[in-house]
Amino acid sequence: MINKDISIDFLGVHFENPFCLSSSPVGNCYEMCAKAFDEGWGGIVFKTIGPEDFEVDEVSPRFDELTKEATPFVAFKNMEQIAEHPLKQNLADLKKLKENYPDKVVIASIMGPTEKDWEELARLVTEAGAEMIEMNLSCPQMTSHAMGSDVGSNPPLVKKYCEAVKRGSDLPMMAKMTPNITDMVPAAKAALAGGADGIATINTVKSIANVDLERKTALPIVNGKSSVSGLSGKAVKPIALRFIQQLRVASGLEQLPISGIGGIETWEDAVEFILMGSTTLQVTTAVMQYGYRIVEDMKNGLMHYMEEQGVKHLSDLVGLANKNIVPAEDLDRNYKMYPEIDWDKCIGCGRCFISCYDGAHQAISWDEKTRRPSIDTSKCVGCHLCALVCPVHAIHPGKIVMKEGREGDPSKIDVVSQRLY
Amino acid sequence: MLSYNHQICEIRHNCFSLLTLNEMGPITMTKKYETEAPGYTMTTVMEEAARCLLCHDAPCSAACPAHTDPAKFIRSVRFRNVKGAAETIRENNALGAICARVCPTEKYCELACSRSGIDVPIDIGGIQRYVTDFEQADDMHILHKGDSNGMHIAIIGSGPAGLQAATTLLEKGYSVDIYEKNAKAGGYLTYGIPEYRLPSNIVDYEIKRITDMGANIHFNTIIGKDMTMDQLKAENDAVIVAIGASEAKMLPMFENNDAVETAVSFLARTKQAKGNIDLPDNALVIGGGDVAMDVVTTLKKLGVEHVTDAVYEQFDEFRASKKELAGAEREGVTIIDGYVPESVNGHTVTLKHRHINSEMTIEADTIILAIGQETNAKNLGIKLEHGEAPSAGYKTHDPKVFITGDIAQGDKTVVYAVQKGKEVAGEIDSILGGNRDDQ
Numbered sequence: 001m002i003n004k005d006i007s008i009d010f011l012g013v014h015f016e017n018p019f020c021l022s023s024s025p026v027g028n029c030y031e032m033c034a035k036a037f038d039e040g041w042g043g044i045v046f047k048t049i050g051p052e053d054f055e056v057d058e059v060s061p062r063f064d065e066l067t068k069e070a071t072p073f074v075a076f077k078n079m080e081q082i083a084e085h086p087l088k089q090n091l092a093d094l095k096k097l098k099e100n101y102p103d104k105v106v107i108a109s110i111m112g113p114t115e116k117d118w119e120e121l122a123r124l125v126t127e128a129g130a131e132m133i134e135m136n137l138s139c140p141q142m143t144s145h146a147m148g149s150d151v152g153s154n155p156p157l158v159k160k161y162c163e164a165v166k167r168g169s170d171l172p173m174m175a176k177m178t179p180n181i182t183d184m185v186p187a188a189k190a191a192l193a194g195g196a197d198g199i200a201t202i203n204t205v206k207s208i209a210n211v212d213l214e215r216k217t218a219l220p221i222v223n224g225k226s227s228v229s230g231l232s233g234k235a236v237k238p239i240a241l242r243f244i245q246q247l248r249v250a251s252g253l254e255q256l257p258i259s260g261i262g263g264i265e266t267w268e269d270a271v272e273f274i275l276m277g278s279t280t281l282q283v284t285t286a287v288m289q290y291g292y293r294i295v296e297d298m299k300n301g302l303m304h305y306m307e308e309q310g311v312k313h314l315s316d317l318v319g320l321a322n323k324n325i326v327p328a329e330d331l332d333r334n335y336k337m338y339p340e341i342d343w344d345k346c347i348g349c350g351r352c353f354i355s356c357y358d359g360a361h362q363a364i365s366w367d368e369k370t371r372r373p374s375i376d377t378s379k380c381v382g383c384h385l386c387a388l389v390c391p392v393h394a395i396h397p398g399k400i401v402m403k404e405g406r407e408g409d410p411s412k413i414d415v416v417s418q419r420l421y
Numbered sequence: 422m423l424s425y426n427h428q429i430c431e432i433r434h435n436c437f438s439l440l441t442l443n444e445m446g447p448i449t450m451t452k453k454y455e456t457e458a459p460g461y462t463m464t465t466v467m468e469e470a471a472r473c474l475l476c477h478d479a480p481c482s483a484a485c486p487a488h489t490d491p492a493k494f495i496r497s498v499r500f501r502n503v504k505g506a507a508e509t510i511r512e513n514n515a516l517g518a519i520c521a522r523v524c525p526t527e528k529y530c531e532l533a534c535s536r537s538g539i540d541v542p543i544d545i546g547g548i549q550r551y552v553t554d555f556e557q558a559d560d561m562h563i564l565h566k567g568d569s570n571g572m573h574i575a576i577i578g579s580g581p582a583g584l585q586a587a588t589t590l591l592e593k594g595y596s597v598d599i600y601e602k603n604a605k606a607g608g609y610l611t612y613g614i615p616e617y618r619l620p621s622n623i624v625d626y627e628i629k630r631i632t633d634m635g636a637n638i639h640f641n642t643i644i645g646k647d648m649t650m651d652q653l654k655a656e657n658d659a660v661i662v663a664i665g666a667s668e669a670k671m672l673p674m675f676e677n678n679d680a681v682e683t684a685v686s687f688l689a690r691t692k693q694a695k696g697n698i699d700l701p702d703n704a705l706v707i708g709g710g711d712v713a714m715d716v717v718t719t720l721k722k723l724g725v726e727h728v729t730d731a732v733y734e735q736f737d738e739f740r741a742s743k744k745e746l747a748g749a750e751r752e753g754v755t756i757i758d759g760y761v762p763e764s765v766n767g768h769t770v771t772l773k774h775r776h777i778n779s780e781m782t783i784e785a786d787t788i789i790l791a792i793g794q795e796t797n798a799k800n801l802g803i804k805l806e807h808g809e810a811p812s813a814g815y816k817t818h819d820p821k822v823f824i825t826g827d828i829a830q831g832d833k834t835v836v837y838a839v840q841k842g843k844e845v846a847g848e849i850d851s852i853l854g855g856n857r858d859d860q
Contacts, residue, residue, distance in 0.1 A: 001508045001563075071471070266501045290475060294500060301502035393464065 004303040007042075008314045010279040011172035011197045011257055013131050015105050017042035017302075018274070018314065019295050022261050022282030023109035023134060023176070025080055026292075030093040034100065039292040040299060043105030044097070045200075045282060048082035048136040049090045049125065050110075051117040054144070056084040064219040066209045066235060075235035076285045077209040079141050079220070079227060082111055091128040098129035109176070111136040113146035115164040122168030133171050134259075135162065135196070137187075138178035138203030141229035149178040149203065155190035162194025174259055176200040177243070179236075184243050185250040198257035199247060200282065202240040204230025233285040237263030241276050248277035248322045255319075265294060267301025274314070275321040334406035336382035337415055339375060340398025348372055352386035352395060360385045450724040451696035455616045457522075461551040470498040473543045476535050481545060484533035486832070487585075487839035489514040491530050491545045494552060507556035510549060511563040514839050515588035516581055516627050518553035519610060521546050522619050524836045525711070525742040557626055566635045567594035570855055575600065575657040577644050577801070580608025581835045582826025583663035584628065585842025587636045593846070593855050598657070599638045600648070606638050608665055610835070612689040613712070615719045616696065645800025654821050659849050662801055662817075663826040663842070666794040666808050666833070672762065675790060680768045684708065684716045684791035696723055701786030703727035705770060707762055708791030709734050714745035716791050721752035728754045729783060731772050735759040757781070796828055803828075815845040823849060 006017045020043035021027040021036050033044045050056070059079055066075040083090055098106045108125035110133060112118045122133055137158055142148035151157050158175065165173055175191035177184050179202040188199050206228050210219045218226035240262025247253055260278025264270055265286030273281055286294050302314075311317055341352075348371035356364035363379035364386060366372075375386075387395035400410040461469065479492030490509050497506035510517040526532075526546045534542035556563070572595050576583045579601040587597045605611050610624045632638060644650055653660045669683030684706075691698050696719075704725055706717050709732030720728045730749070734740060735758045741749075749756070760772040760781070769784045796808040803817050804810070805828060813830045815823045825845035827833045 001512060002504070268501055291477075293496070297497050297500035297502040297505055300497070300505035300508070301500070304502070304504040391464070392462070 002300065002303045002307060004306055005312075006299060006302055006306070006314050008279055008318075010259065011132060011174065013105055013172060015042040015280055016103060017295075017299055018278075018280045019043075019270070019298055020045055020105070020107070020259070020280055020282045021287065021292075022284045023048050023107075023136060024284040024288075025078075026284050026287045028083060029085065030096050033093070033097050033106075036287075036292045036295075037097075037101045037104045040295045041104070041292065043107060043280065045107040045109050045134050046083070046090065046094055046097075046130075048109040048111045048139065049087060049121060050082045050147070051112050051121065052087045054082075054113070054147075056081050057143070058084065059220075059222045061220040061222075064209045066231075066233075073233055073285065073289045075207075075209060075231050076233040076288065077207055077219075077229055077231050078204065079222075079229040081139065081142055082136070087124070091124055094125060094128040094130050098131070105132065106130050107132040107134055109134040109136050110165070111139070111147050112161075113144055115160060118161045118164040119168035122165040122171075122173075126169040126171050130171065133165060133169060133173040134200050135165055135173065135175045135191075136203075137161065137191075138176050138180075138201075139230070140178065140180060140204055140206045141227070149180050149206070152176075152178040152187060152203075153181045155186045158187050159190040159194035162191050162196050166195035172197045174198040174200045174257075176203055176261075178203050179239055179243055179262075180206045184247055185253065188247055188250075188253065188256070192253075192256075198259065198279075200259040200261060201247070202236065202243055202262045204232045205236050205239060207231035232263065234263045234265065237269060237272075241272060244273065244276045244278060245322060245325050248319055249325070264298075265290075267298045267305065270298050270302055271305055271317070272321075274317050275319070277319040277322055279315070279318055332408075332413070333403075334408050335400055335402050335410060335413055336380075337384075337400045337413075338377055338380055338382055338398040339384055339386050339395045341373065341375065342394045342396060343372075345392050345394035346372060347392055347394075349391060351389045351391060355385050355389045450722065453617070453722045454691075454696035454719060455620070457617055457620050460554060461547055466498060466548055466551045467501075469544055469548055470495050472536060473499065474535050475499065480533035480535060481530035481543070484529045485836065486529060486834075487514045487520065487836045487843070489517065489520065489530075489549070489836075491543075491549070495543065495545070495548055498548060498552065503552060503555050504559070504561065506552045507559075507561055508563050510552055511556065511561075514836075515564070515585045515631060515842075516610075516835065516839055517549060518557065518623050519581070519619060519627055520836050520839065521549035521553050522623065523610075523614055525744070525834060527743055529836065562630075562633075564588060564592060564630065564634055566591045569596065570594035572596070572658040572853055572855075573598070573656065574659050574661065574849065575653045576661045576663055577653075578602075578608060578663035578665055578826065579606035579628075579638055580663060580665045580667075580826060581610060581838035582665070582829075582842040582845075583608075583661065584631055584636075585839045586661055586663060586825055586846045587842075588631050588634065589843050589846035590849070591631070591634045591636060593850050595658075595850075595855075597636045599636055600642045600644050600653075601638055601640050602643045604640050606640070608667065612667075612692060613685070613715070614692075615688065615715050615722075616692060617718075617722060618715070621692070650800065650802050650822075654819075658821075658853055660822050661845055661849070662798070662803055662822065662824045662828065664796060664798060664801070665827045666796045668795050668797050669790065670793045670795055671790065672792065674762065674765050675788065678765065678767070678788070680786070681765075681788045681790060684712050684789055685794060687716055687789050688712070688719070691719055691723075698723070700725050703785050704729070704787045704789060705783050705785035706730045706789045706791055707770075708732065708793075709758070710740045710791065710793070711742055711745050712794075713791035714741045714749045716789050717754040718745070718749045718752050721749075721754055728752075729785070730754055730756045731760045731762065731770075731783070732756060732758045733761050733775070735775075798828070815841070815848050 023045040027044045028047045062079040064077040068074045108130035110121040137152035139148040175196040208218045258278045259280045260273035261282040264283045353364045353366040364373045402408045473495045482490045482492040494506040494509040530545045531542040576599045579599045607624045669685035675681045717730045763771045763773040825841045
């Protein structure tokens with residue numbers, strides 16, 4: 001079995017691998033985090049610790065899932081709040097984790113309603129032996145509006161609380177940002193101005209995943225009612241990647257250290273977050289669905305990817321895609337590329353014909369006798385919807401032509417994707 | 422170098438080429454014999470892997486005699502880590518691509534599969550085939566010879582047990598010489614299992630991986646004739662006898678009859694000739710195991726119109742795997758269950774039912790006997806009873822000589838041969854000591 005160094009340094013702390021549990025139900029006590037370490041995770045962000053007097057009172061049930069066709073957990077909705085164990089026990093767990101797993105990274109997530117609470121919590125987790133602090137400024141389902149994503153979307157408050165944490169601790173600190181905001185840059189800059197060393201993002205996306213048609217309320221139903229709460233899992237990955245990209249290219253935030261979060265479940269997802277500028281990665285939803293064991297394939301797959309790419313240090317991959325994502329107005333609009341059908345693969349289902357007619361430009365015609373499509377290049381705009389809907393991946397990039405009156409060499413145009421179907 | 426993702430696309434492409442074979446014009450009969458059923462694509466293998474329940478204490482893995490660990494490699498596929506899946510298979514099973522195709526999974530991993538509680542078990546063999554095809558297409562080199570420990574092992578026989586024993590020993594740092602009586606390695610894999618079920622190139626790939634690791638195969642060498650057992654013992658730290666059961670059994674009533682051929686002989690010459698053999702108009706096959714199914718299915722695929730199989734067992738006690746039986750039925754073989762041959766006169770065989778009062782006479786151009794195989798252990802100095810060691814395990818009365826494969830007690834399938842190959846290697850290593858720092 002392949003064995004490569006996939007360690008990486010983040011905010012001055014060494015991680016044996018970039019994979020961490022995110023602050024959530026999956027890291028709720030010593031036993032859970034210990035099992036995660038035993039199964040190979042590089043770090044854990046312990047479930048958010050709040051002040052002693054904040055009472056966590058949860059609903060039942062508290063989760064929901066979005067499905068599509070037969071696929072479960074396309075997205076996951078969660079109403080659970082922060083750690084429900086007493087502060088003293090949480091601190092004791094942190095201490096024991098660090099003692100028993102000295103080579104792993106123990107990160108404390110904290111959250112408080114006042115500056116005093118933030119400062120005090122920072123001091124306490126530092127004393128307990130945490131090596132890094134994550135400020136939870138982003139939980140969308142808190143019962144107190146003095147905590148959670150309402151705070152994270154208010155940059156002056158973010159700055160103030162970061163300063164408070166820095167007064168309480170000199171540990172490296174990341175501020176965890178909410179995606180329930182149009183532009184994350186002001187909040188991230190406020191966090192950095194308040195002393196944050198890096199950013200963790202995204203937290204969950206405010207959502208209603210399903211509505212019960214009989215009871216006329218959202219799911220899960222809590223004695224006849226429901227609430228808006230955070231969505232996570234694969235469906236939020238695109239949202240997470242866009243926020244991370246926009247942070248990394250914002251003026252003044254270049255090289256921003258990021259711990260990437262949002263729908264990671266395979267090594268490919270992990271690499272995507274790294275290429276987009278994440279140094280460490282945090283996972284919850286896939287662990288809730290499949291267990292800590294998923295880290296085995298994430299680590300092994302990442303090693304194979306590095307081997308194949310000839311990359312020696314994981315850090316060499318961080319942010320490699322940032323420069324290739326440009327404003328829409330800067331894209332090359334001088335050419336179009338026609339799709340090409342591979343007749344050895346085409347099974348004659350007609351899905352491309354339907355989608356082209358009903359969803360694109362009526363450029364595919366259908367021969368009812370042979371049950372095969374054909375493409376009319378005079379109508380085709382090169383959108384490649386047909387390639388996306390083809391169930392056997394029989395449609396590929398074909399001939400490239402310059403638009404009328406435009407200059408350019410079609411042979412030099414780079415459109416090849418090796419994305420796995 | 423082709424990229425990882427590109428490789429998967431290549432495999433997908435190849436599979437679709439097979440799918441469209443029907444559209445490539447008239448199919449010659451040998452093509453039907455030579456062509457393997459299409460395998461999964463990246464899309465369809467993900468669909469199948471997504472059906473897997475990813476059990477906590479996966480019963481499939483517990484049920485694999487070779488410990489190929491299907492639960493782990495299917496999980497790797499589910500998490501899009503095909504290379505990791507290939508590592509799991511290969512490190513546990515030196516014949517992973519072969520087992521993927523010929524293992525009677527319905528009796529092992531798929532029998533245990535929890536998914537059966539919902540509908541039908543996961544197609545574990547199919548997923549394994551996809552992964553090992555990927556491994557081949559990507560030219561992965563997963564197994565390596567261990568640091569040499571200066572010790573030498575001789576293996577008699579290059580069938581599945583001998584090949585697996587060689588692999589495990591090479592990994593542990595032994596040097597390995599294999600003595601094979603035939604011109605090619607692989608035993609029944611090379612000379613028995615038909616091309617449509619196990620393409621020769623797959624067997625060649627698997628053997629090449631092992632010779633690339635350093636196994637040295639001496640062909641056309643019969644121990645007890647071309648070389649003596651004493652010579653092998655003198656030159657090596659241990660000798661493993663893995664000769665299998667390669668000789669066909671014969672019923673006295675069929676002896677010296679020109680119309681009669683054994684399944685062993687028929688399958689071997691058909692495979693060597695890639696299906697280009699003279700065909701009878703009709704054939705009667707006697708026997709109801711997987712070998713008999715191979716014979717009847719081969720005959721039909723090659724174009725023999727009337728193929729009748731007379732089977733001792735009734736359908737409810739059939740020995741052949743359901744998969745192979747279904748394949749024979751799909752080809753249109755006539756199966757007469759519960760009948761035993763009573764007498765033979767030239768091309769005419771009289772069969773009698775075992776339980777009911779029924780007799781029939783069948784005249785056939787060719788009569789093929791698939792009634793089992795036996796072992797020829799002449800001049801090897803080992804004791805066998807009914808082709809098997811008298812006691813369990815791999816030791817013999819001679820501390821330097823071990824047995825494995827079909828002549829060791831236990832099931833006679835390829836996957837069991839792999840298990841026995843690993844176990845005999847482990848036992849020898851524990852006795853000889855191997856590399857001390859490995860312990």
